[in-house]
Amino acid sequence: MDLPSPHPQDRLRARLHERLRGFMAPAGAGVHNHARNLFSYCALHRERLAAIKLPHPIIGIVLRGRKEVWLGDVSQSFPPGSVIVLPRNVPMDVVNIPGETGIYESLVLEVPVLPEGVAPLTLAERRGREAVSRAFGITLSDDLIEALSHAAATIRDEAMSETVQALRLTEVLTLLRQLPEARALFTASLAEEVAWLIGSDPTHDWSVGHVAGAVGIGASTLRRRLAAEGSSFRAILRSERLRAGHSALAAGASSLTAADAAGYVSRSHFARRYRESFGRSPSGRALRRHA
Incomplete structure (x- = not known):
């Protein structure tokens, strides 16, 4: 059998x-x-x-x-x-x-x-x-x-x-x-979802309204829920853009290219925020101004 x-x-x-x-x-x-x-x-x-x-x-x-x-x-x-x-x-x-x-x-x-x-x-x-x-x-x-x-x-x-x-x-x-x-x-927190969205295209001109629409809630609800998680749209935007710039520098890019990758129009603004976050300048070379 x-x-x-x-x-x-x-x-x-x-x-x-x-x-x-x-x-x-x-x-x-x-x-x-x-x-x-x-x-x-x-x-x-x-x-x-x-x-x-x-x-x-x-x-x-x-x-x-x-x-x-x-x-x-x-x-x-x-x-x-x-x-x-x-x-x-x-x-x-x-x-x-x-x-x-x-x-x-x-x-x-x-x-x-x-x-x-x-x-x-x-x-x-x-x-x-x-x-x-x-x-x-x-x-x-x-x-x-x-x-x-x-x-x-x-x-x-x-x-x-x-x-x-x-x-x-x-x-x-x-x-x-x-x-x-x-x-x-x-299944991520709202802050993690927002970070993923911004990190997928850090050079985009993100706004609270744009992100809120992308995740399917209103702008005020987005702000309120992020605050309840101990975060904010501005903090996430800065963190993800600086992370993109840091990754570009680690891969060997110039500080100018890193500023572009991070979505910063102002090279001096990028350098200042980078120093605040990482404790050092993104490069010893001067960043050329770009639009």
């Missing part, structure tokens, strides 16, 4: 689990750090963490045992090889259940900020996905398994530059961007 073929997701979970065997920590409960924001968590006994709120969204991969996540009276269960995305600031109960080896273990990657080039969900996207159920389990694909495996290995490798590490994380997030169950990774 032929046995039923395993479900495609079961096969993919087994493949990912095998790819990440090298991340399994030595026996011992607690956190085992691999790199910044990348760690394994082990438990030797069944444990229930009640009403926890994560400070950052996470990507988690169950390596040994089983994880349950409870929202109210509804639970979701995840066997080894499962990939889950958990949101920040949402109270939930998490149950870690050791497997046959007597160990529960997961590989966890915190995502405190999105890498450059990865956009947060817009207000329109957030509204359009409000009806999506709160499912945390990620549907695996061959491409996602490769991206996750490469990202974990690269982030753990101290010899790799931060640029390469960010690139590998970006590859993972690009694949997750369209999955509704991964939306927690891309």
